[in-house]
Amino acid sequence: MAEKILITGATGNIGKETIKNLLSNENDEIEVIAAVRDIDKAKNIFDFNRLRFTKFDFKNSRLIKEALQNKDKILLIRPPAISKVKKYILPLIKEAKRKDIKHIVFLSLQGVENNPLVPHYKIEKLIKNEKIPYTFLRPSFFMQNLSTTHKKEIKEDDEIYIPAGQGQTNFIDIRDIAEVASLVLTEENHKNKAYELTGKESLSYYKVANILSEELNRKIEYKNPSIFNFFTKKKKEGLSLTKILVMIGLYTAARLGKANKTTSEIQNLLGKEPITFTEFTKDYKENWL
Ligand SMILES: NC(=O)c1ccc[n+]([C@@H]2O[C@H](COP(=O)([O-])OP(=O)(O)OC[C@H]3O[C@@H](n4cnc5c(N)ncnc54)[C@H](OP(=O)(O)O)[C@@H]3O)[C@@H](O)[C@H]2O)c1
Structure with missing residues (x-):
């Protein structure tokens, strides 16, 4: 059965490019679902017959539950305007644990490990605490x-x-980041790793x-x-x-x-x-x- 990958932040920089990457080759082993606040607006952005949509808002727990139903993997993108991690991001992480999500790929931030003040630091910690298999992308x-x-x-x-x-x-x-996101969402050997992408x-x-x-x-x-x-x-x-x-x-x-700081992770x-x-x-x- 095809693996169902839920993409949050689907209309933004990384989400949009990742969807393009995932769907540009005919891989029928995956199903891609864009989690968006406004489905009509999102439908105008994408031109892929195979892309599905689900209504989603980090601020609505009912929509979080519905969006995570029967999904295998999640690309988690924190919208820049959301800084209250416990209030608006933790419910999704808890729901992912409840639903036994197999892998969360989280768009984090370079240097996050030394910066406890940024929301990304707290999000990484919450995902690890829940013991959900993860990959952190730190661009x-x-x-x-x-x-x-x-x-x-x-x-x-x-x-x-x-x-x-x-x-x-x-x-x-962002096209390099999205290519990495697509790769780690479709390959098995990136679980519980953090990649500093530059x-x-x-x-x-x-x-x-x-x-x-x-x-x-x-x-x-x-x-x-x-x-x-x-x-x-x-x-x-x-x-x-x-x-x-x-x-x-x-x-x-x-x-x-x-x-x-420069790394060779993209290479x-x-x-x-x-x-x-x-x-x-x-x-x-x-x-x-
Ligand atoms: N910019 C940088 O240089 C940089 C570097 C490293 C890391 N980052 C991190 O990258 C992340 C942002 O990624 P991005 O640039 O790809 O995103 P983005 O282009 O800023 O887009 C934000 C996305 O979040 C969605 N969104 C906003 N509020 C929402 C809500 N309440 N519920 C559900 N979705 C919502 C937006 O959807 P709508 O279409 O509905 O508005 C949009 O798809 C941030 O966490 C940032 O810290 C950025």
């Missing part, structure tokens, strides 16, 4: 943050407005701006604002206080050189070089035109 910073969160400032103002100083950041393409190179935002300028054929400037100026600008743009503080935390870590797992920032820029070029 570095997504390249696609530049084509989503920072898209507007690059496209409209020709600038990168990030307070990361001269610090270098390791960037990874791109091959760490770059300062000056270098990022240079690559973008070259590919886009116009000058993109790295502004390197002070934290005070960054805070003021983001507040004026209407971002929530929590989101601004999370961004300041991330970019301060980068400024202090704590976001530049080890996928047998290929990670996608480079230049390749990402070429592939996503139209986002900033």
Whole structure:
């Protein structure tokens, strides 16, 4: 019987790419179910006859129970807006235990093992406590943050407005993460492991701006604002206080050189070089035109 894989965060960066990966080759040993808040909206995003949908919300225990019914594996993606782990993520983990789910693949975070303050740390611990077979994917910073969160400032103002100083950041393409997610969801030998996934190179935002300028054929400037100026600008743009503080935390870590670690896990797992920032820029070029 086909294994049933439930994908949370299915309409987001990693969920969407993982679904594409899982369904792009005719593997009838798996059935993929997208767990989504709005089925009609999600149906417009995907073009796979074989993809099934189930209504799901981390904040609704009835939907959690229904979505996990008769499933074998789960890709767990914590939505960035959910930070109350006990309230909104633990019910799914408990239900997974009750339903004897065979494997949870959790999208975690690079460096999580040394950072008890982030929700991912608590989630990893809860999954381990329940003794559910797991794989933790701990990626570095997504390249696609530049084509989503920072898209507007690059496209409209020709600038990168990030307070990361001269610090270098390791960037990874979400397509590499999704390929790993598909692999570990369909192979048996990744249970109870954690993979620190990174791109091959760490770059300062000056270098990022240079690559973008070259590919886009116009000058993109790295502004390197002070934290005070960054805070003021983001507040004026209407971002929530929590989101601004999370961004300041991330970019301060980068400024202090704590976001530049590189590993060879992509090569080890996928047998290929990670996608480079230049390749990402070429592939996503139209986002900033
Ligand atoms: N960005 C980075 O550089 C980076 C690096 C390492 C780790 N991470 C981690 O990656 C995770 C985010 O993954 P992502 O970027 O793939 O996601 P994303 O693009 O931010 O999408 C979030 C997803 O969560 C869904 N969602 C939101 N609220 C929900 C709710 N109450 N119930 C059910 N689904 C809900 C959204 O669905 P709708 O369509 O319904 O809104 C969407 O599919 C975060 O935990 C983040 O910390 C990010």
